[in-house]
């Protein structure tokens with residue numbers, strides 16, 4: 001394990017982070033939809049703008065995660081943010097979680113973690129923390145955790161591996177620990193599913209995305225973001241052993257779930 005004073009995991013970068021995120025225009029190019037979506041350097045460079053304009057109530061979701069984590073995190077344990085991207089959630093959590101809780105941000109995109117490191121340093125986060133490059137499809141990372149956050153990340157894990165990922169999280173949680181899971185979902189009722197998707201694309205239009213951008217990104221995400229149905233996510237959590245499973249957020253096809261161990 002490493003801490004903030006010995007950053008062996010992510011190299012330090014000395015350039016300053018811009019105060020407002022660069023605007024996402026990745027899918028303006030009409031050929032961009034033909035390639036699978038990747039969390040590479042290009043995506044990392046505009047990610048904060050992208051996620052803010054693509055996820056309904058993104059800031060409120062962050063606030064709700066931080067609020068709940070503040071009540072479940074226990075000093076002497078760890079908090080994991082799986083798929084932490086640029087550390088937006090870790091920064092929100094730093095304001096609500098006891099400083100005796102060590103943070104571990106995990107992502108398989110080094111470019112995202114480079115951004116995360118810059119943001120954590122710029123904010124002067126002083127608790128023990130680590131940023132770890134790991135692939136959730138294969139790597140077991142959660143240990144001595146009172147809180148695990150997965151905000152819009154499980155949907156990118158191959159379905160074949162999801163049950164194992166959730167089991168490893170469950171086993172790595174302390175008693176009364178919680179998983180805060182936010183996912184884009186699909187619905188069994190095709191009429192409602194179609195309508196909810198339409199309302200979602202209307203939101204993206206309101207947030208400044210063009211028809212081309214919406215269509216190209218949808219195509220690029222086709223084989224990469226695989227949403228489960230609400231009942232599949234709930235069953236997955238319950239079948240692994242989580243005793244309390246409650247929805248804490250819902251906006252059409254987006255849901256936040258808290259799952260408590262025991």
Ligand SMILES: C[S@@+](CC[C@H](N)C(=O)[O-])C[C@H]1O[C@@H](n2cnc3c(N)ncnc32)[C@H](O)[C@@H]1O
Pocket residue numbers: 039051082083084085086088089106107108109112134135136137150151152153156157
């Ligand atoms: C939609 S973003 C998550 C957003 C972030 N949690 C937030 O609150 O802003 C998904 C993240 O999961 C990461 N990711 C996707 N598949 C992964 C995997 N197999 N292992 C680890 N990280 C993964 C991506 O690199 C990306 O940073």
